[in-house]
Amino acid sequence: MLDNSSVFASLREILCGKAPTAVFQPIIDLDSGEIVGYEGLIRGPSDSALHAPQNLFRVARQCELSLEVEQICREVTLQRFVDLGLPGKLFLNVSPECLTQPNARNDETIGFIKRIGLNPERVIIELTESQPTYDYSVLREAALYYRSVGFEIAIDDLGEGFSSLRLWSELRPEYVKIDMHFIQGINLDPVKLHFVQSIQQIAENSGSRVIAEGIETSGELMVLRDIGIPYGQGYFIARPNVNPSLAISVEAAKVLVHPGIAVYPRGVNGGTRVSAKKLAKEVPIVSPDTWNDEIYRLFENQPSLAAIAVVKDSTPVGLISRHMLIDRFARPFRRELYGRKPCTMFMNPNPLMVDKDISIQELSHLIAEEGRQHLADGFIITDRGNYVGYGTGHDLMREITQLQISAARYANPLTMLPGNVPIYEHIDRLLHSKIRFCACYCDLDHFKPFNDVYGYRKGDDIIQLTAKILSEVCDPELDFVGHIGGDDFVCLFQSTDWEHRCRLILARFAEAIPILFEAKHVIDGGYLSENRQGQNVFHPLVSLSIGAVVIDPGIFSSHQAISTLTTDAKKQAKNLPGNSLFIERRNLKVDSVCMEE
Numbered sequence: 001m002l003d004n005s006s007v008f009a010s011l012r013e014i015l016c017g018k019a020p021t022a023v024f025q026p027i028i029d030l031d032s033g034e035i036v037g038y039e040g041l042i043r044g045p046s047d048s049a050l051h052a053p054q055n056l057f058r059v060a061r062q063c064e065l066s067l068e069v070e071q072i073c074r075e076v077t078l079q080r081f082v083d084l085g086l087p088g089k090l091f092l093n094v095s096p097e098c099l100t101q102p103n104a105r106n107d108e109t110i111g112f113i114k115r116i117g118l119n120p121e122r123v124i125i126e127l128t129e130s131q132p133t134y135d136y137s138v139l140r141e142a143a144l145y146y147r148s149v150g151f152e153i154a155i156d157d158l159g160e161g162f163s164s165l166r167l168w169s170e171l172r173p174e175y176v177k178i179d180m181h182f183i184q185g186i187n188l189d190p191v192k193l194h195f196v197q198s199i200q201q202i203a204e205n206s207g208s209r210v211i212a213e214g215i216e217t218s219g220e221l222m223v224l225r226d227i228g229i230p231y232g233q234g235y236f237i238a239r240p241n242v243n244p245s246l247a248i249s250v251e252a253a254k255v256l257v258h259p260g261i262a263v264y265p266r267g268v269n270g271g272t273r274v275s276a277k278k279l280a281k282e283v284p285i286v287s288p289d290t291w292n293d294e295i296y297r298l299f300e301n302q303p304s305l306a307a308i309a310v311v312k313d314s315t316p317v318g319l320i321s322r323h324m325l326i327d328r329f330a331r332p333f334r335r336e337l338y339g340r341k342p343c344t345m346f347m348n349p350n351p352l353m354v355d356k357d358i359s360i361q362e363l364s365h366l367i368a369e370e371g372r373q374h375l376a377d378g379f380i381i382t383d384r385g386n387y388v389g390y391g392t393g394h395d396l397m398r399e400i401t402q403l404q405i406s407a408a409r410y411a412n413p414l415t416m417l418p419g420n421v422p423i424y425e426h427i428d429r430l431l432h433s434k435i436r437f438c439a440c441y442c443d444l445d446h447f448k449p450f451n452d453v454y455g456y457r458k459g460d461d462i463i464q465l466t467a468k469i470l471s472e473v474c475d476p477e478l479d480f481v482g483h484i485g486g487d488d489f490v491c492l493f494q495s496t497d498w499e500h501r502c503r504l505i506l507a508r509f510a511e512a513i514p515i516l517f518e519a520k521h522v523i524d525g526g527y528l529s530e531n532r533q534g535q536n537v538f539h540p541l542v543s544l545s546i547g548a549v550v551i552d553p554g555i556f557s558s559h560q561a562i563s564t565l566t567t568d569a570k571k572q573a574k575n576l577p578g579n580s581l582f583i584e585r586r587n588l589k590v591d592s593v594c595m596e597e
Contacts, residue, residue, distance in 0.1 A: 019072065019076050020042050020043060020044050020056070020072070020073055020076055021042070021043045021044075021076070021242060022040055022041070022042060022043075022073075022076050022077040022079075022080040022081070022242075023040075023041050023042075023043055023240040023241055023242050023244070024038040024039065024040055024041070024080075024081070024084075024086065024240060024241065024242075024244040025038060025039050025041060025233055025238060025239065025240040025241075025244065026038055026233065026237060026238045026244060026245065026248065027039060027088075027091065027211060027231055027232070027233045028231065028232060028233070028237055028248055028252075029230065029231060030212075030221075030224060030225045030229055030230060030231060030232050030256065031225075031230070031256075032256075033248060033252075033253055033256045033257070035087065035088055035246065035247070035248065036088045036089065036231060037088035037089035037090060037091055037124070038081070038086055038088065038089075038090060038091065038244060039091040039093075039126065039233065039240075040077035040078075040080075040081060040090055040091065040092055040093065041093070041240050042056070042073045042076070042077065042093075044056040056069065057069065057070075066095070066097065066098075067097075067098055067101065070094070070095060070098050071098075071108060071109070073093075074092060074093075074094070074109055074112075075108075075109070075112050077090070077092060077093075078090070078092070078109075078112060078113060078116060078118060078123075079116055081118070082116050082117065082118055084243070084244070086244065086246075087246070088122075089122050089123065089124050089152075090118075090122060090123050090124065091124045091126045091154060091175075092123055092124065092125060092126060093126050093128050093156075094125050094126065094127060094128070095127070095128055096127055096139055096167075099125070099127070099139065099142045099143075099146075100135060100138045100139050100142055110149065119150065120149050120150030120151050121150040121151075121152075123150075123151050123152075124151070124152045124153070124154050124174070124175060125143075125146055125151050125152070125153050125154065126154040126155075126156055126175075126177070127153065127154065127155050127156060127167065127171075127173075128156050128157075135327075135330075136166070136170045136323065136327065137327055139167075139170065139171065140170055140171065143171050152173075152174040152175070153171055153172075153173040153174055153175070154173055154174065154175035154176065154177060154211070155167045155168060155171065155173045155175075155176055155177065156177045156213075157177065157179040157213075158176045158177060158178050158179060158199065164179075165375045165376055165393055165394070165397075166323070166376040168208070168375070168376075169373040169374075169375055169376035169377070170373075170376070172206070172207070172208075173208055174207075174208065174209065175208065175209050175210075175211055175231075176199070176203060176208050176209075176210055176211070177210075177211045177212075177213050178196060178199060178210060178211070178212050178213060179213065179214075180213045180214025180234070181214075182195050182196055183196070183212045183213060183214045183215060183220060183224070183234070184214050184216055184220065185220070186220050186223050186224065186265075187217070187219035187220050187222070187223045187262065187263075187264075187265060187477070188219070188265050189265055190264075190265045190266060191401045192401075193223065193227070193264060193265055194400060194401055195397065195400070195401045196212070196224070196227065196229065197227055198364055198397065198400050198401075200227060200228060200229055201364070201365070201368055202364075202367065202368045202375070204368075205368035205369060206368065206371070209230050209231060210229050210230060210231065211229075211230075211231040211232065211233065212224050212229050212231070212232040212233070212234075213232075213233055213234065214233075214234045214235075215232050215233065215234030215235070215236050215237055216234055216235050216236050217236055218236065218251060218252075218254075218255045218477065219262070219476075219477045220234075220236070221234075221236055221237070221252060221255045221256070222255050222258065222260075222261075222262040222477065223262040223264065225255070225256060225262070226261055226262040236249065236251065236252055237249060237252045238252075259433075259435050260433075260435055260437075260478055260494040261429050261430060261433050261435070261494070262477070263426070263476065263477060263478065263479065263480050264426075266411055266416070266417070266418050266422070274359065274360050274399055275356060275357050275358060275359055275360070276354050276355070276356055276357070276358045276359075276360060276363050276381050276391060277356035277357065277381065277388065278360075278399065279360070279363075279381065279389075279391035279392070279395045279396060279399060280356065280381045280388050280389025280390065280391060281389050281390050281391065281392070281395070282389060283305060283306075283307060283308060283309060283389070283390045284298050284302075284305070284308050284309075285308070285309045285310070285311045285387065286298075286308055286309075286310055286311070286320075286343060287310070287311070287312060288310055288312055288317060288318075288342060288343065288344045289342050289343075289344075290310075290342070290343045291339065291340050291341065291342065291343065292325070292329075292335075292338050292339050292340070292341055292342075292343050292345070292346060293335070293339040293340060294343075295308060295320055295325055295343050295346075296325060296329060296335070296339070299322050299325065299326070305322065306321065306322055306378060306390075306392060307319055307320060307321045307322065307377070307378050307390055308320045309380055309387060309390055310343060310344065310347050311387045314386045314387055315385060315386065315387065316351075316353060316380045316382065316387045317344075317347075317349065318344065318347035318348055318349045318350075318351060319347060319348045319351035319377065319378070319380060319390075320343055320346060320347045320348070321348070321376075321377050321378070323376075324346060324347075324348065324377075325346055328346055348377065351374075351377065351378075351379060351380050352366070352367065352370055352374045352377075352379035352380070353379065353380045353381075353382055354366065354379055354380075354381060354382070354391075355381075355382055355383070355384075356381050356382065356383050356388050360396060360399050360400060361400075363379075363396060364396065364400060367379075367393070367396070374393065375393030375396075375397075376393060377393075378390055378391055378392045378393060379391050411483075412483035412485065414460060414463055414464065414483075415463065415464060415467035415483045417467055417471070417481055417482055417483035417489070418480070418481075418482045418483070419482065419483060419484070419485070420482075420484060420485075422482065423480075423482035423484065423490055423492075423559075424559040424563075426480045426482075426492055427439070427492065427559035427562050428558070428559050430492065430494075430551070431551075431556060431557055431558070431559070431562075434553035434554060435494070435553055436550065436551065436552055436553060437492060437493060437494050437550075437551050438492075438493040438498040438499075438548055438549065438550050438551070439490070439491075439492055439493075439548070439549050439551055439562050439565070439566050440490065440491040440492075440493065440498075440502060440546050440547065440548045440549075440566065441488070441489075441490055441546070441547045441566035441567060441569060441570035442466070442470065442488070442489040442490065442491060442505075442544060442545070442546050442570075443487060443488050443489075443544075443545050443547075443570050443573075443574065444462065444463075444466065444487035444542055444543070444544060444545075445540075445542065445543045445544070445545055445574060446539050446540055446541070446542050446543065447459065447462070447487045447542055449527075449529045449537075449539040450462065450539075450542050452529055452530075453527060453529050454516075454517075458516060461516055462487075462513070462516055462542060463486075463487055465509075465512055465513070465516070466487070466489060466509065466544065467481070467483060467489065469505055469508050469509055469512065470489055470491060470505060472508075473501050473504050473505045473508065474491055474493070474495070474501060475494075475495045475501075478493070478494040478495050479491060479492065479493045479494060479495050479498075479501075480492040490566070491546075498548070499548070499581075499583070502546050502548060502581050503581060505544070505546065506544055506546065506579040506580070506581060507579075509543075509544045509579060510543070510578075510579050513541060513542055513543075514541070516542075517541060521541070522541070525540060525541060526538055526539050526540040526541055527539060540578075543578050543579045543580070544579050544580075545570060545573035545574045545576070545579075545580050545581075545582075546570070546573055546580070546581045546582070547566055547567075547568070547569025547570030547571070547572060547573040547582050547584070548566075548569060548581065548582065548583045548584065549562070549565045549566050549569050549583075549584040550583075550584070551565075565584065568584075569582055569583075569584045570582075572584075
């Protein structure tokens with residue numbers, strides 16, 4: 001609990017000249033590693049309860065001094081940026097409330113920038129979201145004005161709320177910052193990965209550049225680099241500082257120049273086809289001659305209603321969105337003038353219309369091509385031209401990020417390791433990246449007799465034990481472990497010490513396997529079981545064979561070739577006794593092995 005008297009005293013000090021402190025965090029190009037700019041952040045006086053910016057701005061709002069405090073913070077940030085002579089652009093935090101003030105176009109910030117000799121083209125107005133709704137028409141006008149002066153626009157925390165999608169649609173910003181929730185752990189979470197990939201695809205088709213916020217690990221940075229996110233910032237790259245670094249951290253630089261590829265989290269690709277019909281909501285429909293007053297009452301009585309479809313004889317002819325009607329009626333005398341007019345005057349006559357059978361992936365691509373305003377406005381779903389329902393951008397994003405559920409068939413249900421499709425896709429990514437890697441085929445020996453004697457439940461225990469050992473020994477950021485099926489596994493190593501890891505896998509397997517056998521069988525080194533001819537045959541304890549093939553760049557171009565090579569190497573390993581590793585050491589060339597299709 002903050003002491004109100006000391007808090008208000010600290011706020012008065014700021015207003016009377018005890019300036020807050022500006023700190024800067026680099027924003028980098030994830031392709032080149034170069035710093036393209038800095039985000040300016042504010043810290044209140046270090047000896048006060050307002051040191052944390054959230055406390056500072058909360059108290060300013062309580063005292064109805066937000067605009068005054070924001071102005072001071074902007075000037076401090078701008079002046080410090082110039083004094084430090086920092087390169088690139090400055091991302092300057094500005095609230096939409098400040099931008100939409102009646103005197104915004106003549107505010108002190110533009111004059112201040114001119115006085116300190118800073119070119120407006122080096123300043124990005126980064127809109128920070130503090131309230132759920134805005135007067136979007138005024139905000140659009142303000143953005144157009146500031147662009148005309150030379151500024152660019154960025155929106156912060158994309159994905160944090162639905163209004164951020166609306167802001168993107170309304171303002172068409174040059175930059176969008178993805179909320180750190182979707183960035184942190186992206187190398188471990190297929191939902192986050194798919195969300196960020198979708199945002200990047202929409203941004204590429206709409207002229208915006210994506211900035212990933214909150215990068216804190218090498219794994220996150222590598223995934224973001226590989227999926228093509230252009231810019232990033234976060235503690236792993238550089239922390240905010242009063243005297244910011246002019247270079248990124250050594251650890252971040254190593255990741256960006258690393259020739260390997262990221263290992264994507266499981267469950268991203270494939271899955272059951274989901275169509276647009278699943279997104280169809282039942283919303284009120286009206287005829288074209290319905291009065292605007294009636295539309296307004298429908299919105300007023302149903303606060304959660306985002307849009308109303310205009311339908312004539314089962315055929316949709318337009319869409320009226322809540323924000324479209326409310327924006328127009330909010331202006332003086334508009335309701336009195338147009339309330340008893342047909343709703344067609346305020347409807348969108350050309351909404352996005354899609355057939356119910358279109359997949360949500362195709363729908364996502366279509367929205368990217370048609371214009372991102374459909375993310376905010378929504379779309380009409382039809383069946384052979386007849387109205388079926390209404391879909392929202394929010395629901396589309398939700399469904400896309402849930403695709404990993406249906407993608408379970410792309411993972412082995414016993415071990416939950418990736419199955420054949422993800423394995424082949426990862427091999428193709430490795431080949432496309434033209435990097436050296438080692439492909440290993442891992443197979444259990446004498447597994448069928450074990451199942452016959454001990455039962456399939458015990459057999460499952462061995463398979464799960466093998467999966468556990470493989471996953472623990474491999475580097476999760478560099479090495480890919482997949483389960484082909486049954487007792488067959490594959491490891492795709494980018495780790496340069498792959499041979500050591502293979503031998504460690506065999507050692508740990510040999511150490512762990514005896515606990516799954518009866519003591520007598522362990523002492524005897526095996527057991528008798530009846531073969532298909534009814535004869536008792538002695539079988540050794542289950543062992544593990546690994547066939548390894550080093551793949552040099554530029555030799556093969558498809559996963560089929562790698563599959564054939566590793567299968568041959570595995571057969572050679574199984575000819576060796578016990579837990580064994582066979583390494584294919586021949587100089588592999590395209591013309592020496594007929595593999596390519």
